[in-house]
Amino acid sequence: MPNTITEQNLRALIDTLVKDGSRVVGPKAAGDMTLYEPLAGGTELVLGVLPRRSAKETFFPLCEDILSYQKMEGKMTVEDIDLSRLPSTVLIGALPCDAAAPGILDAVFSWDYQDEFYLERRKKTTIIGLACTKSDDACFCTAVGYSPAESRGSDIFLLPLEGGRYRCQIISDKGNLLVERYKSFFTDEEGGNALPLSQPSMEKLDLQKIREWLENNFESDFWKEIAERCVGCGACAFICPACHCFDINDEGSEGKGVRRKHWDACGFSKFTNHASGHNPRDVQPQRYRNRIMHKFKYYDDKFGQTLCTGCGRCVRACPVGIDIAAVLQEIMKYEL
Amino acid sequence: MKAGLPTSATITSVRKLTSDTTLFALRCDDPAAAGAPLPAVASFLPGQFLELSLPGIGEVPISYCGIPSSDGTIELCIRHVGHVTIPLQNAKPGDAVGLRGPFGLGFPLKSYENQDLLLIAGGLGMAPLRSLLLALLVERGQWGELTLLYGAREPGALLFLDELLYMSQSSDIRIYLAVDRRGSCLEGIPHCRAALLPALLDQVMLQPERTHAALCGPPIVYTPLVERLNQLGLADERIHLSLERRMKCGQGRCGHCAVGTYLCCTDGPVFNYAMLKGIEGALV
Numbered sequence: 001m002p003n004t005i006t007e008q009n010l011r012a013l014i015d016t017l018v019k020d021g022s023r024v025v026g027p028k029a030a031g032d033m034t035l036y037e038p039l040a041g042g043t044e045l046v047l048g049v050l051p052r053r054s055a056k057e058t059f060f061p062l063c064e065d066i067l068s069y070q071k072m073e074g075k076m077t078v079e080d081i082d083l084s085r086l087p088s089t090v091l092i093g094a095l096p097c098d099a100a101a102p103g104i105l106d107a108v109f110s111w112d113y114q115d116e117f118y119l120e121r122r123k124k125t126t127i128i129g130l131a132c133t134k135s136d137d138a139c140f141c142t143a144v145g146y147s148p149a150e151s152r153g154s155d156i157f158l159l160p161l162e163g164g165r166y167r168c169q170i171i172s173d174k175g176n177l178l179v180e181r182y183k184s185f186f187t188d189e190e191g192g193n194a195l196p197l198s199q200p201s202m203e204k205l206d207l208q209k210i211r212e213w214l215e216n217n218f219e220s221d222f223w224k225e226i227a228e229r230c231v232g233c234g235a236c237a238f239i240c241p242a243c244h245c246f247d248i249n250d251e252g253s254e255g256k257g258v259r260r261k262h263w264d265a266c267g268f269s270k271f272t273n274h275a276s277g278h279n280p281r282d283v284q285p286q287r288y289r290n291r292i293m294h295k296f297k298y299y300d301d302k303f304g305q306t307l308c309t310g311c312g313r314c315v316r317a318c319p320v321g322i323d324i325a326a327v328l329q330e331i332m333k334y335e336l
Numbered sequence: 337m338k339a340g341l342p343t344s345a346t347i348t349s350v351r352k353l354t355s356d357t358t359l360f361a362l363r364c365d366d367p368a369a370a371g372a373p374l375p376a377v378a379s380f381l382p383g384q385f386l387e388l389s390l391p392g393i394g395e396v397p398i399s400y401c402g403i404p405s406s407d408g409t410i411e412l413c414i415r416h417v418g419h420v421t422i423p424l425q426n427a428k429p430g431d432a433v434g435l436r437g438p439f440g441l442g443f444p445l446k447s448y449e450n451q452d453l454l455l456i457a458g459g460l461g462m463a464p465l466r467s468l469l470l471a472l473l474v475e476r477g478q479w480g481e482l483t484l485l486y487g488a489r490e491p492g493a494l495l496f497l498d499e500l501l502y503m504s505q506s507s508d509i510r511i512y513l514a515v516d517r518r519g520s521c522l523e524g525i526p527h528c529r530a531a532l533l534p535a536l537l538d539q540v541m542l543q544p545e546r547t548h549a550a551l552c553g554p555p556i557v558y559t560p561l562v563e564r565l566n567q568l569g570l571a572d573e574r575i576h577l578s579l580e581r582r583m584k585c586g587q588g589r590c591g592h593c594a595v596g597t598y599l600c601c602t603d604g605p606v607f608n609y610a611m612l613k614g615i616e617g618a619l620v
Contacts, residue, residue, distance in 0.1 A: 067341055069391045069434070075365055076344040076391055076432040112602060113340060113587035218596065219616045245591030248584050254392040266591060272582055275396070275418025278555055280581060280595070280617055290594060298597045 004191040007164045010092075011042025013185045017090055025058050026092040027051045036091070036098070045093055048134050054241030054313065055098040058091050059121045060105065062238075063262040066117065066248070071255045083116060089125040090178070097141050097311035099129035100153035101241035107303035108244055117261070126174045129154030130166075135198030138312030140325040143205045146309050148197040162192035200310070202325055207296065207306055210331050214297040217334075218289070226327055227288035229320040234265030236314035236324070242295070242307045245271075266290045292327065340587060342389055342434030343377060347427055348409065353495050357415045357460065358424070359401065362433065363408050377435045378408040381445070382468035383578055383606040386437025387586050388412065388420065396420040397583040399464035399605075400438070403471050410435070413463035413495065439586035440605050443468050443550055443576060451548050452481040454540065456561055458533050458553025459488055462495045464578050465552050469509075476508050483540060487514035487533030487557075491525055501526065512536045534560040537568065544569030550606075552578040558619040562609055572610035579605050579618070 005013070017024050018041060026045045028037040033052040039045055068079045091099075102122060109115040132141075132148035141147060151157035155175030158166040168186060170176050179186060237243040247264040251257055264271060267287050273279045281287050295307040308324070315323045349361040364375040373379060377386055380400050389395035396418060402411030416425045427433075453472060457465040465484075472479055488494045494513060504511040504527060513528035514536050522528050529536075533553065549565055551558065558577060565575055581593035581600035593600035596615035598607070612618040 071391055071432060074430060074432055075346070076342075076434055078341055078344065078434065080341065108589055111588065113585075113589065115589060218614065244589065246585070247590065247592070248395055250389070250392050250394050252392050254390070257392050259389075259395070264590070264592070266594075272592060274580060274582055275421060276415075276554075276580075278580065280555075280620075286617060293596075294591070294594065298594065301597050 003187065004161065004165045004167050004189055005158070005186050007047070007166070009185040010158075010166065011045060013182055014039055014042035014045060014092060016182065016185075021088070023087040023089045024092055025055070025089060026094075036094070039092075047093060047130070050095055050132075050134070050136075050311070050313075051098075052313075053239050054101060054311065055091055055094050056101055056105070056241050056244075058089065058125060059102055059118055060109075060244065063260055064117060065258040066261050068258045069250075069252075069256070081117070083120040086120055086124055089121070090128060091125055092128040093130045094127055094154070095130060095132050095311075096146055096148060096150040096152075096154075097132075097139075097309040098241050099127050099157075100146055100150060100309050102127070103153040104242055104303075104305050104307060104309070105244055107305065108299070111303065126155045126178050127153060128156045128158060128175075128178075130158045131160060132198045133160055133195055135200050136312070136316075137201070138315040138323075138325075139198070139200040139310065140202040140312055141310035142200045143202040143325060143328070144207065144306055144308050144310040145204070148200070160195040162195060165191040167191055167194070202329075205328050205332060207300075209336065210328060211297050211300055212336055213331050213334055214293055216336070218293075222331075222334075223285040223289040226322070226330075227285040230267065230284045230288050230322060231320055232267045232269050232284055232287065233319060234267050235317040235319065236291070236322075237265035237267060238263055239313040239317050241309055241311055241313075266294065292324075296328070340436060342387070342395075342436045343375065345377075345410070345433055345435045347429050347431045347433065349429055350427060353413065354493055356417070357413065357495060360412045360414060360424075360427070362410045362412065362435070364435070365432075374404060374408050377437045378410050379404050380438035381442030382471045383442030383464055384438040384440050385464075385583070385586075385605060386410075386412075386435050386439065387583070389434035389436075390420050390423055391432075391434065393423055394420050395434070395436075395584070397439075397586065397601075399578070400467050401463045402467055403474065413460070413466070415460050436586065439583065439601055441603070443578075443606050444608075445471065448472075448548055449478055450480060450546075452543060452546050453479055453483070454542060454547055454549040455482075455484045456533065456536075456549060456551045456553070457484070457486045458557040459493065460495070461552035461554065461557075461578070462486055462488075463552075465550065466496055466499075468550055469503075473503070473508060480546060482509040484509060484511045485514070485533065485536040485540070486511070487516065487531075487536065487553075490515050490517045491520050491522060491528070494525070494528075497525070512539050532560075533557050534564050537561070537564045542568055542570070544571070544574070547574060549575045550578075551576065555580070555620050562619070572613060573608050575609040576606050577609060577612070577619070579607060579612075581605070
């Protein structure tokens with residue numbers, strides 16, 4: 001029974017996966033930042049840092065072609081994107097807040113229309129999650145029902161042990177397949193004691209109560225107070241593991257080009273703007289409210305899940321210091 | 337072909353309705369085989385919409401304006417105001433566009449059976465209501481009294497005026513028209529007065545317990561219309577409104593058309609007023 005893997009072997013496993021033709025994505029140094037990016041080899045893996053952006057782009061890229069078109073003899077011909085070319089991928093070192101997000105997004109990308117781009121990437125990706133040992137004061141996973149030791153969403157889950165080892169927990173068939181195939185990298189040894197995990201300090205939120213408050217306070221002045229500062233930059237949505245709004249645009253000429261799907265943000269002032277000039281959410285408080293409602297009410301109404309894993313990225317990235325966790329705590333104080 | 341890819345269609349006729357609005361007829365380039373059902377995008381319900389794209393320019397949601405036709409013709413009434421619809425000003429028969437659809441829920445025809453129907457259109461809102469109107473007239477026997485109230489800025493902006501005046505000659509339907517602008521010349525336009533659209537409701541005697549209202553217009557007309565209809569005794573559930581939102585994907589994923597907890601593309605665009613009542617900004 002393969003129980004543990006050394007850090008050295010983990011890096012060697014990446015080398016081998018890459019050699020075998022897999023795309024391996026993991027935290028990697030990119031200038032001053034750490035980002036989830038394709039790794040050329042095991043040495044590139046950065047451990048113990050929360051990447052600046054989430055891992056959602058492994059499944060839902062910032063920008064992707066959804067079709068190509070060509071106009072021939074006055075007719076428009078449309079061509080599919082060949083999804084079979086998408087590489088088999090291993091997402092390695094995904095922290096619990098990132099590993100859990102695809103499991104939430106599966107719902108919106110397959111509830112009615114099947115988003116084959118997302119689903120094909122999901123199918124072809126194995127997630128090796130990693131327990132979190134380094135949180136900061138923006139983290140609030142425990143407040144929204146996750147934790148530094150949460151294995152939900154991972155196919156294999158690694159728990160750091162003393163002495164540079166990781167305990168492996170096989171969560172899914174996909175995870176089992178990978179371990180079986182690369183058995184030699186793992187050992188049967190028990191390994192030492194677990195390293196202390198991070199302990200986000202925020203208390204658990206009553207998400208049900210928050211939802212009920214949201215239900216009854218669509219028109220509250222609260223939104224004006226909270227969102228007065230919001231500049232609508234969209235940073236919170238772009239670095240969020242669970243935000244999934246996108247836009248569709250053409251790139252190319254009238255005769256030939258591609259249609260692309262790319263991230264969008266409900267905080268942008270033109271997000272709902274119509275050609276007529278009518279804009280149903282024409283002031284920032286309405287847009288900020290939509291962000292909170294979507295995450296903590298609408299998505300739950302529709303799919304029974306909260307669209308937030310408490311990674312805290314939006315808190316760190318907000319240029320005007322809006323703290324979504326503080327907003328939720330504020331809501332908790334109100335009477336229903 | 338993946339679900340959701342646009343199918344190529346060709347413009348078969350172009351009819352300028354006003355200086356900024358055109359009625360297009362289109363047909364899919366790959367017609368269904370003989371005996372087979374219509375291409376998906378040509379088989380729709382009044383109130384549904386499609387996504388029309390111009391290659392290299394983009395894609396926009398447009399309401400169906402006609403009813404499904406046996407030869408697969410699709411009618412779209414388009415105002416030239418946006419990045420896709422402005423270039424369409426120069427479109428000619430034979431030009432190619434992409435179509436995806438149909439999307440959304442249309443008007444609830446089933447619940448209209450044996451009921452009196454009051455259609456209220458403002459401006460370009462006549463486009464989807466024309467689809468409903470034509471569908472109702474095809475099966476005229478299914479419904480009770482049929483009334484259309486239609487208002488536009490000025491006489492020249494009344495869409496489908498010839499058709500409407502022709503219809504008004506029969507006893508199948510009563511039509512009342514209004515133009516906002518005072519002092520407009522209404523000569524040759526029977527049933528028309530200079531008034532705001534909600535004022536037309538004063539001319540109508542309705543039996544609220546057996547009437548459904550179907551509304552489509554610019555956002556500004558909804559609140560006064562709904563208020564007036566409520567005063568006339570019409571229950572919220574009997575008032576159906578077609579909302580305009582920026583539906584990008586049409587398939588409940590992209591987030592652009594959220595109206596409170598609903599998505600205009602999959603829960604609408606036709607909503608009954610009871611659903612929208614508590615959502616600030618849904619109507620305006």
